[in-house]
Amino acid sequence: MSNSIPTLRWGIIATGLISSWFVDDLVLNRKDAKANHIIQAIGSSSIDKARAFAEKHLSGQNPAIYGNYDEVYADSNVDIIYIGTPHALHKKNCLDAIGAGKHVLCEKAFTLNAREARVVFEAAKKRGVFIMEAMWTRFYPLTRTVISLIHEQRAIGDIQRVFCDFAMDQKIASLGPESRLKDPALGAGSLLDIGIYSLTWGLLGSDSGIGAEAQTPQIAAKQTIQDGFDVATSAILLYPNGRQAIVSSSNLVDPKSNIICTIQGSNGHIDIAGFPSAPEYFTLYLKDGSSKKYEFERPGRGFYWEADAVALDIAAGRVQNQIMPWAETVRVLELLDEIRRQGGAKFPQDEVV
Numbered sequence: 001m002s003n004s005i006p007t008l009r010w011g012i013i014a015t016g017l018i019s020s021w022f023v024d025d026l027v028l029n030r031k032d033a034k035a036n037h038i039i040q041a042i043g044s045s046s047i048d049k050a051r052a053f054a055e056k057h058l059s060g061q062n063p064a065i066y067g068n069y070d071e072v073y074a075d076s077n078v079d080i081i082y083i084g085t086p087h088a089l090h091k092k093n094c095l096d097a098i099g100a101g102k103h104v105l106c107e108k109a110f111t112l113n114a115r116e117a118r119v120v121f122e123a124a125k126k127r128g129v130f131i132m133e134a135m136w137t138r139f140y141p142l143t144r145t146v147i148s149l150i151h152e153q154r155a156i157g158d159i160q161r162v163f164c165d166f167a168m169d170q171k172i173a174s175l176g177p178e179s180r181l182k183d184p185a186l187g188a189g190s191l192l193d194i195g196i197y198s199l200t201w202g203l204l205g206s207d208s209g210i211g212a213e214a215q216t217p218q219i220a221a222k223q224t225i226q227d228g229f230d231v232a233t234s235a236i237l238l239y240p241n242g243r244q245a246i247v248s249s250s251n252l253v254d255p256k257s258n259i260i261c262t263i264q265g266s267n268g269h270i271d272i273a274g275f276p277s278a279p280e281y282f283t284l285y286l287k288d289g290s291s292k293k294y295e296f297e298r299p300g301r302g303f304y305w306e307a308d309a310v311a312l313d314i315a316a317g318r319v320q321n322q323i324m325p326w327a328e329t330v331r332v333l334e335l336l337d338e339i340r341r342q343g344g345a346k347f348p349q350d351e352v353v
């Protein structure tokens with residue numbers, strides 16, 4: 001622990017898979033940490049679950065344990081709320097946290113649609129608190145390096161095409177109808193769960209602009225809908241200059257290759273390997289026949305990069321982050337809305353105005 005870097009005290013909402021990954025990463029001892037992270041409180045639908053979570057993931061620490069979320073929002077020792085509930089609950093959880101005057105880091109997909117996100121950002125703006133969608137992949141040094149290489153250094157020349165696929169057999173046939181991966185009222189479907197990463201790479205690979213500075217591509221999309229949610233989605237993003245990004249997701253099958261994303265330009269291409277959410281390495285191939293593999297150290301899973309960025313923003317008094325600003329979250333959700341409009345996946349909440 002160092003005093004020269006900011007300290008952020010987290011209240012964790014929900015004790016599911018992502019909360020465990022996030023907390024495990026935040027308590028890692030890192031030599032290059034940009035902030036100190038303290039897990040101050042755990043909130044769960046059940047106090048037993050909260051206690052078990054703390055015992056398993058925070059041994060030797062002493063977080064406050066609550067059998068509900070409201071007491072976490074109200075805890076005066078908590079600076080920021082981390083929201084790890086299913087997508088459909090994000091809007092309410094964010095609004096409740098903001099209402100209590102807390103900063104927020106909310107898992108992806110930030111909300112079910114762009115309309116819900118605008119409501120949340122409006123509330124954060126009025127209350128003057130920091131809020132960000134936890135699109136952790138954008139904070140990876142690997143991702144920042146790819147963006148710099150293709151857009152600033154123009155290493156592969158003019159970008160012509162981007163491909164990204166996130167396929168993962170999530171064994172959905174074996175899950176109950178109450179699973180967040182199957183219940184449309186919880187935001188089920190491959191698109192918001194994993195297709196959001198393919199779309200993210202399609203956008204980052206195609207255009208250096210984000211948020212209000214980004215170009216708007218036309219969309220052509222198809223979805224395979226089973227039992228009311230999409231099990232596969234494919235979309236083409238067509239940019240004004242003719243550039244195309246082809247992005248897809250499936251929660252029925254595993255990836256066909258370790259290369260999950262390819263960015264092709266007039267002077268070469270980049271192959272990115274791993275998962276689109278957690279890329280492991282990439283290789284730059286140039287038309288002169290040369291190539292270079294880029295590898296990155298990643299203790300744990302890599303959630304601390306976004307957490308450090310949030311801590312630095314809050315310490316500096318900022319309410320949004322420049323890598324994942326509010327306008328970018330809304331833009332991504334608008335594109336997801338359009339893909340669903342064309343593809344047919346609907347959530348009951350889409351109708352609520």
Ligand SMILES: NC(=O)C1=CN([C@@H]2O[C@H](COP(=O)(O)OP(=O)(O)OC[C@H]3O[C@@H](n4cnc5c(N)ncnc54)[C@H](OP(=O)(O)O)[C@@H]3O)[C@@H](O)[C@H]2O)C=CC1
Nearest residue numbers: 014015016017018019044045049084085086087107108109
């Ligand atoms: N960034 C990333 O890599 C990942 C992000 N995610 C995102 O995190 C969110 C949660 O996903 P994940 O952790 O896999 O989900 P889980 O089902 O594992 O956990 C969700 C938790 O939310 C709470 N919850 C509250 N209401 C409900 C409800 N009606 N149904 C189910 N759970 C409920 C429960 O915690 P409790 O009972 O303790 O309150 C539950 O354990 C999603 O938005 C997902 O997109 C997920 C995985 C990876």
Ligand SMILES: O=C1OC[C@@H](O)[C@H](O)[C@H]1O
Nearest residue numbers: 108168170192193194277
């Ligand atoms: O964000 C995610 O990435 C990894 C997947 O296991 C998970 O379902 C998804 O929410």
